[in-house]
Structure formats: structure tokens, C-alpha cells
Amino acid sequence: MKLKDTQALTSFDYSWLLKRIFPYVKPFLGRVILGFLIAVPVGLLDGVVSFSLKPYMDYVIGKQDLAFAGFIIPYIALAYAMPFLVVFFALIQGLLRYLNSYLTDWTSLKITNAVKNDLFARLVYMDTSFFDINSSGMIINRYLSDPDTASRGVVDQIKTFIISLFGALSLVVVMLYSSWKLALVGVLVLGVAFLPVFLIRKKIKSVSNQNTVIIGDIMTTMNETYSGNKVVTAYNLQERQKASFLRGINESFNVSISLTKRVGWMSPVMYLIASFGIAFVLFYGTKLIYLGHMTAGSFASFVTSLLLLYKPVKTLGNTLTSIQNTFVAMGRVFELFDYVPKIKDNENTVAIREIQEGITFDNVSFSYNSENTVLKNINLNVKKGETIAIVGNSGGGKSTLVNLLPRFYDVSEGSIKFDGTDIRSFKLKDLRNSISFVFQDNFLFTGTIKENILLAKNNATDEDLNRAIKASHLEEVIDMLPDGIETVLGERGLTLSGGQRQRVAIARAMIRNTPIIILDEATSALDNESEAVVQKALDNLTENKTVFVIAHRLSTIKNADRIAVINNGELAELGTHEELLSINDGLYKHLYEMQFNKVEAEV
Ligand SMILES: Nc1ncnc2c1ncn2[C@@H]1O[C@H](COP(=O)(O)OP(=O)(O)O)[C@@H](O)[C@H]1O
Numbered sequence: 001m002k003l004k005d006t007q008a009l010t011s012f013d014y015s016w017l018l019k020r021i022f023p024y025v026k027p028f029l030g031r032v033i034l035g036f037l038i039a040v041p042v043g044l045l046d047g048v049v050s051f052s053l054k055p056y057m058d059y060v061i062g063k064q065d066l067a068f069a070g071f072i073i074p075y076i077a078l079a080y081a082m083p084f085l086v087v088f089f090a091l092i093q094g095l096l097r098y099l100n101s102y103l104t105d106w107t108s109l110k111i112t113n114a115v116k117n118d119l120f121a122r123l124v125y126m127d128t129s130f131f132d133i134n135s136s137g138m139i140i141n142r143y144l145s146d147p148d149t150a151s152r153g154v155v156d157q158i159k160t161f162i163i164s165l166f167g168a169l170s171l172v173v174v175m176l177y178s179s180w181k182l183a184l185v186g187v188l189v190l191g192v193a194f195l196p197v198f199l200i201r202k203k204i205k206s207v208s209n210q211n212t213v214i215i216g217d218i219m220t221t222m223n224e225t226y227s228g229n230k231v232v233t234a235y236n237l238q239e240r241q242k243a244s245f246l247r248g249i250n251e252s253f254n255v256s257i258s259l260t261k262r263v264g265w266m267s268p269v270m271y272l273i274a275s276f277g278i279a280f281v282l283f284y285g286t287k288l289i290y291l292g293h294m295t296a297g298s299f300a301s302f303v304t305s306l307l308l309l310y311k312p313v314k315t316l317g318n319t320l321t322s323i324q325n326t327f328v329a330m331g332r333v334f335e336l337f338d339y340v341p342k343i344k345d346n347e348n349t350v351a352i353r354e355i356q357e358g359i360t361f362d363n364v365s366f367s368y369n370s371e372n373t374v375l376k377n378i379n380l381n382v383k384k385g386e387t388i389a390i391v392g393n394s395g396g397g398k399s400t401l402v403n404l405l406p407r408f409y410d411v412s413e414g415s416i417k418f419d420g421t422d423i424r425s426f427k428l429k430d431l432r433n434s435i436s437f438v439f440q441d442n443f444l445f446t447g448t449i450k451e452n453i454l455l456a457k458n459n460a461t462d463e464d465l466n467r468a469i470k471a472s473h474l475e476e477v478i479d480m481l482p483d484g485i486e487t488v489l490g491e492r493g494l495t496l497s498g499g500q501r502q503r504v505a506i507a508r509a510m511i512r513n514t515p516i517i518i519l520d521e522a523t524s525a526l527d528n529e530s531e532a533v534v535q536k537a538l539d540n541l542t543e544n545k546t547v548f549v550i551a552h553r554l555s556t557i558k559n560a561d562r563i564a565v566i567n568n569g570e571l572a573e574l575g576t577h578e579e580l581l582s583i584n585d586g587l588y589k590h591l592y593e594m595q596f597n598k599v600e601a602e603v
């Protein structure tokens with residue numbers, strides 16, 4: 001699945017989205033509901049000030065005593081009580097507001113973390129081809145930023161929505177209480193003001209989807225500037241990086257401003273509509289007062305409510321707009337949830353057993369995409385304990401062939417078998433636990449050397465560790481470092497030399513002690529001196545194992561039990577060094593004369 005091509009098709013299917021998010025809300029449902037319930041009085045209390053204007057104007061200003069439930073309350077008492085009441089209600093509203101914010105922030109953070117966790121759990125099990133076709137920036141954006149927008153938004157916006165809704169409702173009630181005729185006008189104005197929100201949600205979605213891609217590109221530029229910093233410096237590519245970054249920023253600007261162009265008029269238009277309403281109300285209200293149908297207090301209450309109404313209405317409008325954003329992000333998030341890796345455990349797995357006979361490539365064909373076939377009908381039997389060297393033209397499919405063993409990719413046709421059992425019937429975890437890889441460039445994690453070795457086997461004893469260090473010739477490296485094995489490596493282990501990094505990687509493979517070892521150009525990037533040490537380490541690693549080795553070094557190839565020549569995806573020749581050399585006009589013979597002789601001459 002290409003993350004860039006997302007449509008977020010489910011973004012407007014609100015019931016589906018809510019059904020998907022609900023399991024994450026459920027554990028905190030009580031608190032979420034409590035938060036929402038508290039939002040109701042917070043909103044309602046908005047009406048208090050305008051509501052109190054009526055008695056204030058009619059009784060206090062008009063010097064009339066108030067008859068209430070059989071009691072006579074003197075206007076002077078009202079006059080003194082009123083200011084205190086205002087503060088009292090503000091205090092209550094403030095306390096509730098705090099409680100409400102705390103509850104909603106707490107729950108939305110919890111929900112967001114749960115969603116992020118689940119999503120990341122899926123990401124780490126994604127297959128290799130997923131990482132082949134998606135950029136790092138896109139992945140960070142879709143797996144980290146989207147869930148933030150999606151799940152934090154939900155609770156927070158519903159809270160804001162409720163507060164504003166009930167704020168608006170309370171004001172409308174005050175208006176109805178003051179004059180129902182005038183209130184009808186107000187409600188009508190309110191209704192009209194909301195219409196545009198639904199007109200623009202498609203635009204919001206398209207802008208959000210486009211922005212996701214653009215921001216993904218920006219993040220990728222950022223990552224490449226980091227990982228490729230040496231090339232950037234060496235080739236003076238700073239301007240190129242700057243330009244690429246600026247391009248992203250500008251694109252994002254254009255996309256966002258196009259939304260503003262579409263959305264920006266909404267607020268002023270709402271305001272304009274509201275002003276018509278107010279104008280009408282002023283006109284009509286004055287008439288009602290003159291005719292004696294309405295008291296001045298009622299009118300003051302009413303107009304204040306109407307004016308106060310603008311804020312919650314505006315917030316409601318904004319919330320409805322940004323909730324669309326949330327839904328679009330949610331659509332994208334749950335789309336990711338439904339993406340299952342192509343490579344996963346079969347329904348019926350069988351236990352993996354130690355290999356007795358060997359590994360068979362049975363008529364294996366493979367292509368990365370439908371365009372060209374990279375491996376064609378490979379038939380190869382590798383006996384247990386055998387070391388098989390794989391040579392051939394560059395781009396011929398050597399790495400691809402060995403990548404099929406731990407199922408980084410699955411064969412397109414044919415099968416790979418351990419003792420006659422298709423590797424697809426093993427648990428992925430077990431299969432991979434039986435194979436160790438040493439590549440040309442081995443990824444080391446941020447952390448100490450010790451941590452990097454032990455991550456291959458966390459229950460390793462000190463003895464295991466020491467043996468692995470010795471066998472991988474890592475001792476002399478560690479001895480040179482001030483912090484020894486506790487030396488903290490830079491990101492990707494770049495503070496070590498190539499040969500040193502390679503030996504850490506070998507120690508890591510060593511401590512796993514797997515029956516199958518794959519070496520893919522493990523020494524190719526090294527100078528002669530480190531190559532010699534690393535080769536010694538590799539010899540220790542591969543002792544008594546079944547080994548696939550892709551190498552340039554003649555002695556490595558010569559020492560292999562057999563050599564497979566992979567030429568343009570086909571197994572062209574197979575045999576011992578002598579056998580292959582004896583083929584007249586043979587590919588191996590040709591390669592040997594061309595390449596290995598030259599390498600040998602250098603050594
Ligand atoms: N991840 C990938 N996605 C698509 N094509 C790939 C990928 N990796 C390698 N290829 C292509 O497959 C072919 C074989 O590559 P590879 O197995 O790496 O060759 P070798 O290791 O023999 O040099 C090449 O044409 C290469 O371009």
C-alpha cells in the first residue's frame with residue numbers, strides 16, 4: 001500500500017468512524033461522559049449574566065420589589081446581592097471549566113496514546129516492501145501526526161461543541177423568556193449561519209489529504225538531510241536541500257491558503273447575517289417597547305443574549321469545521337489499521353525443527369513488481385552445514401535470492417523448503433530466529449555496544465557475551481574505547497569505523513547462534529586490513545552452520561563447498577570452484593579471470 005495514494009474514503013462515514021474509535025474510548029468512557037456532562041453547566045452558565053440583566057433593569061433600576069414564591073424581596077437587597085451572585089456564578093463556572101479541561105485532556109491523551117500504540121504495533125510488523133515504497137517522512141506523518149489529530153480532536157472538540165451548544169442554548173432560552181417573537185428571529189439567524197460548514201467539508205478533506213503528502217515530503221527532506229549529511233556537505237548540496245524544503249513549505253502554503261480562501265469568508269458572512277438579525281431586532285424591539293409589549297429589562301436581556309450568542313455560535317462553526325479535519329485524519333488512521341502485511345503467519349503453522357537434510361529452492365521465481373522478473377525458476381539444494389557462495393553480475397538477483405529465506409519477500413512462484421517443509425508454514429518469528437544476517441552496512445541502534453549485541457538475545461549470560469566478543473574480534477575495539485563495551489554509539493552507529501561496526505554486527509549475529517547464516521557482501525565495504533580481521537570473525541561465525549555467502553573475495557568463494565552463479569536472475573552454473581573453472585567459456589571462469597584475479601592482485 002502506498003501511503004501517498006490515500007483517499008481517506010471513509011472520512012464522511014461518521015458512524016463507521018465512531019464505531020472504530022469507540023474501543024479506544026471505552027476504557028475511559030465514564031470519565032469522557034463525566035467531562036461531557038460537566039461541559040453542559042459550563043455552557044449553560046453563559047446565560048447567567050444576560051439573564052440577570054432583566055431583574056436588574058426591571059427591579060433594581062426600576063426600584064420595584066420582587067415577589068418570588070410568596071416572598072417579597074426588596075429591590076435594595078437585590079441591588080446588593082446581584083454583584084455577589086455574578087462573582088459566585090463566575091467562580092462556579094471557573095471551577096467546572098477547570099475540572100472539565102482536566103478530564104477531557106486526560107482522556108484524550110489516553111485515547112491518543114492507545115491509538116498510537118496500536119498503530120505503531122502494526123508498523124513494526126509491516127513487511128519489507130511496505131518500507132521499500134513509503135518514505136520515512138510519510139510514515140512518520142501517517143503513524144504519528146495523524147493519530148494525534150484524529151483522536152485528540154475527538155474528545156476535545158466534542159467538549160468545545162457541547163460547551164458552545166449549551167452556551168448558545170442557554171442564551172436562546174433567555175431570549176425566548178424575554179420575547180419569543182424576537183427569539184425566533186435569533187434562532188433563524190443562527191441556523192442560516194451554519195449552512196456553509198457542510199458545503200466545504202469536501203474541500204477540507206482534499207486539503208488535508210494533500211497536506212499529509214506534502215508534510216511527509218518535508219519530513220523526508222529533513223531525514224535525508226540528517227542521514228545524508230556527509231553527501232550533502234561533500235557535494236555542496238545545501239542549496240538543493242534548502243530548495244527542496246522551501247518547495248514543500250510553499251506547496252503547503254498554497255494548499256492551506258486555498259482552504260482559507262474557501263473558508264475565510266464564512267466567519268465574516270456569519271457576522272454579517274448576525275448583524276442583519278441584530279438590526280432587525282433593534283428595530284422591532286424598540287417598537288415592542290413603545291407599544292408596551294415588552295419591558296426595557298427584557299429588551300436589555302434579549303439584546304445582550306443576542307450579542308453574547310455570537311461567540312458560541314462562532315465557536316460552534318469553527319468546531320464543526322475542524323471536526324471535519326479530525327474525521328479526515330481518523331479516516332486515514334483507520335485505513336492504516338485495516339492494512340494487513342502481505343507477509344504474515346499462516347493459519348496453520350507447524351513447529352520449526354532443526355534442519356536435518358537441507359534447504360531447497362524449488363522452481364523459485366520472484367518479482368518485486370509486475371514489471372520484470374528478478375529471479376527465474378531457481379532450483380537449488382543446499383545441504384545442512386554446507387557453505388554456498390553466490391556470485392554473479394551486479395543486479396543479477398543475489399541479494400534478492402537470500403532475502404527470500406527469512407521471508408523479507410515471498411516467492412512469486414515455486415517454494416523454499418526446509419527439509420521438505422515450505423517455509424511459509426513456519427511461524428515467521430521461528431523462521432527468523434533460525435537465520436542471522438550480516439550485510440554490507442549493518443544497522444546499529446542508538447545505545448551502547450553492549451546493548452547492540454545483547455538485543456539479539458536478551459537472556460545471554462556474561463559468558464555468552466564474552467565468547468561472542470572474542471570470536472568476533474571485538475575485544476581490541478572495545479579495549480581502545482574509553483568506555484569500553486559501555487560506549488554509547490551515535491545514531492546508526494556512525495561513530496565507529498566500518499570494520500568496527502561490522503564486528504559489532506558479527507557479535508550480534510554470533511550471540512544468536514542460529515543454524516543458518518547469510519552474509520551479503522559483509523566485507524565488501526572494508527579496506528584490506530579490516531577485511532582480514534572481519535573475515536576471521538566471519539569464519540568463527542559460520543563454523544558448523546549452513547551458510548549463504550555473497551562475496552567478492554576469491555578465497556571466500558574458493559573455500560565454499562559449492563558456488564552458485566546467478567546471472568540475470570537465472571541459476572547459470574552450480575558446482576565447486578574446480579568444476580566451474582573447468583567449464584569452457586563458463587560464466588564463473590569469466591568472472592574469475594575478470595574480477596577475482598584483479599582483487600587477488602591487489603591483496
Ligand atoms: N526493493 C526493491 N524493489 C524493487 N526492485 C528491486 C529491489 N531491490 C532490488 N531490486 C531490483 O532487483 C534486481 C536484483 O537486485 P539484487 O538482488 O539486489 O542484485 P544483486 O544483489 O545481485 O546485485 C535489480 O534489478 C534491482 O534493481
Ligand SMILES: [Mg+2]
Pocket residue numbers: 398399400
Ligand atoms: Mg546485492
